[in-house]
Amino acid sequence: xxQAESLLTEFDxxxxxxxxxxxxxxxxxxxxxxxxxxxxxxxxxxxxxNLLSFLxxxxxxDEFDAMNFQRPPKFSTTAKLLELFDEKVKxxxxxxxxxxxxxxxxxxxxxxxxxxxxxxxxxxxxxxxTMSHHIHHRGQLTVYLRxxxxxxxxxxxxxxxxx
Numbered sequence: 001x002x003q004a005e006s007l008l009t010e011f012d013x014x015x016x017x018x019x020x021x022x023x024x025x026x027x028x029x030x031x032x033x034x035x036x037x038x039x040x041x042x043x044x045x046x047x048x049x050n051l052l053s054f055l056x057x058x059x060x061x062d063e064f065d066a067m068n069f070q071r072p073p074k075f076s077t078t079a080k081l082l083e084l085f086d087e088k089v090k091x092x093x094x095x096x097x098x099x100x101x102x103x104x105x106x107x108x109x110x111x112x113x114x115x116x117x118x119x120x121x122x123x124x125x126x127x128x129x130t131m132s133h134h135i136h137h138r139g140q141l142t143v144y145l146r147x148x149x150x151x152x153x154x155x156x157x158x159x160x161x162x163x
Contacts, residue, residue, distance in 0.1 A: 003104045003123060004096055007131075011096060014131065015052075015089045017155035018138050022049060022085055023078065024150050025141075030075045034147055041144050042075025048141055049085035051134045055092035058125055059099050063109040066117075096126065 022045060030042030039047065050072040057064045075081060104123040109116050118125065142152055151161035 003101050004099045007123075007126060008093065008096060010131065011093060014135060015093075017153070018048065018134070019082070019085060019089075020153040020155070021138060021141060021145070022081055024145060024153065025078050025081060026148065026150060027078050029148055032144070032148065034144060040075075041141075041148070044137065044141055044144060045081055046072050046075045046084070048134065048137045049081055050088060051130060051137065052085075052088035052092035054130050055126070056095040058108055058122060058130070059095035059103075061108075062106065063111055065114075066110060066112040092130070099126075 025041065025045045030040060030045075032041045033039070038044075053070075053072075054064075072084060073080070099122070105121045107119055108122040108125045110118040110125075110129070118129065120128070145152060152159045154162055
C-alpha cells in the first residue's frame with residue numbers, strides 16, 4: 001500500500017463525516033458568531049469546505065505563495081456550500097491519489113510574499129495543513145452548531161442527539 005492509499009482511507013472517512021456536518025448548517029444563522037472575534041458560522045463552514053483546496057497545490061508544486069490564494073465565495077446557501085465541498089473533495093482526492101511515495105518525503109513550503117511559514121516533508125504538510133487543520137475547524141463547527149441547538153451527526157460514534 002502506498003502512503004497516498006493509506007491517507008485516502010482516512011481522507012474518505014473524514015470527508016464523509018464533514019459532509020454530514022455541513023449538511024446541517026442553517027442558512028438563517030450564517031451570520032451568527034459565538035464571540036465578536038470569531039468567524040461567522042457561514043465563514044467557518046466555508047473555510048471547512050474550502051480547506052481541501054490545498055491538496056492539489058501540495059501534490060503538484062513544491063511551494064505555494066499565499067499571496068496567490070484565491071478566496072472562496074461567501075456563504076450563500078447550504079446547497080452551494082455542499083457543492084463547493086464536493087468539488088474540493090473530488091479534486092483533493094484525485095490529487096492525493098496521484099502523489100507517488102517518492103514525493104512524500106520531499107520538502108514542501110508555504111510562503112507569503114517570499115517569507116517561508118511552513119517548510120516540511122510533503123507527507124507532514126498533507127497531514128498537518130490539510131487533514132488536521134480541516135478536522136480542527138470541523139470541531140469548531142460542531143461547537144457552533146451545538147450552541148445553536150442543531151442536532152449533531154455522529155462522526156466517530158453516535159452523538160447525544162442520536163442516542
